[in-house]
Amino acid sequence: MGAFILKRVLQAIFVVLVVTLFVSYAVRLSGDPALMLSQGAGSVTEQDLRNIRAGLGLNRPFMVQYADFLRGVVVGDFGKSFMGGTPVSRLIRDALPATLALAALSLLLSIVVSVPLGIQAAVKQGKGADQFIRIFSLIGLSFPNFWLAIMLVLLLSITFPLLPPSGWDGPLSLVMPALTMAIILSATNVRLVRTAMLETLSAQYITVARSKGLKDRVVLYKHALRNCAIPLITYIGLQFGNLIGGIVVIEKVFNWPGLGTLAFDAIAGRDYPVLQGTVTVLSLVIVAVNLLVDVTYGLVDPRIRAR
């Protein structure tokens, strides 16, 4: 077991190294921040540009800059924003709660919806209810998340002015982004619950529980759901990268003050340290969640360790 965990941790570290290396390199190809910073400053000489670059540490070899960046990541120092010099770690710390709140609420909403529906679909396999749920889940997988966001704004802010359309304007602002994400997530999660449940329901202990005369509700929610919780958590954990990717876009549409919006603004302003820091933190979160899921699964199910 120790060897298994060690192997997974080493893999995770390798992944983080590759991701950060790629992002730092890619980000430097994207344009010259010295030019961006000196825009509108009147006549700028080549020497001025060189001074700006030297001041930002951009004249050093790439690997030195990367090593410097990695050293910073370990102690939680991502450098300073090119715009205004705010420490990146502070920008991230300010934006992270908004992203996490959105992620948590949408995941929660989607579980509340998709677990009962997925169980119903599995119980009524092949019948009307199953097909109905299946069609709705397929439709939910078939439009872009930002379009759903726009349609919800059209419905709930413009036609019926119930909710604020964007930005942060009290807790009500969280409702629409979370609803959008929850609908998109539920479309996938319903299918996961259905598949996991179908497998569990064919197990013998379910037949035993039924033949003891236990109520359906008890059999389904106490015996079956608990037993398919592990594969379910694994699937949902593996979907975590998609969840973060979706949230980034949704944040942009709703102008939600989280990491996604931070990253978009950083791309627009060629603000390397901010972009680098944001993508690194998001990747770290995803890698950590995947690692956690893997190790837990390995602990519970010895067959996984052998792979």
Added chain:
Amino acid sequence: MPAAPLPIAVAAARTFQWRSLEFILGTVLTGVMLLLVLFSVWIFPGRGSAMDLAARLAPPFVQWSHPLGTDPLGRDVLARVLVGGRISLTVGLVSVLGASIAGIVIGLVAGYYRGFWDMLLMRCVDVQLALPFILIALTFISILGGGLGNIIAFMVISQWVQYARLVRGMVLSVREREFVQAARAFGVADLPMLRHHILPNVIGPVIILMTLNVANNILLESSLTFLGLGVDPLIPSWGGMLADGRTYMQTAWWVTVFPGVAIMLTVLGLNLLGDWLRDRIDPTGKL
């Protein structure tokens, strides 16, 4: 509670009906959208850029000349939706072809020969699973600029891994089967072995993945274009129309609603087909 089990024949008939409905609906949706988009340039010679200044912001379902209304420049929404579909379908089809060909070759080699290349592939898989996909796309595309070619290249680079992983996994089990052992005993060389014995046995699930990825990439392209990182905003495309329409959503909802409906119908058709294929080819649900 379990209802009395249906006689097998009745159950089969019911499943069959549903399955064929799924297939018919999927084919019709995909086929109709494909044909409309393909022939849109002939149906609308103006290619969706012709402006009818007398009929700016015409609402939908009112006049025959503009069945789905017009945008603030007097351009016909129906024409723009259909012509704009060419971008989405091109991106979806070409990217999937590229990624699947690369992925199949690499997956076959890694699964058949194992060793170093196999290990390298699996590390690529790990990295790909951990990437915040859309952020990498944004970083990548903001460097290289948008444009059809770059979007497709990006999708190929980031998605070949899915096919490679799938093919590798299946090759690992197929290569141990008796018919492969028998072929090997007959002295069949590696290349014919891979082409004639192994590839036909792993291609089914790959086709399912391809169908679903065409759908996914259509969604992805529209997201990127919507965010201003995709194709040129001057070329009509679904994502671009949604981005434009958003600014005057309050006065003209139809400009934003119809491109989204077009995306949904196309992607739904492909998803239905993918689902149907999955049930046909992979009934145990490994995918």
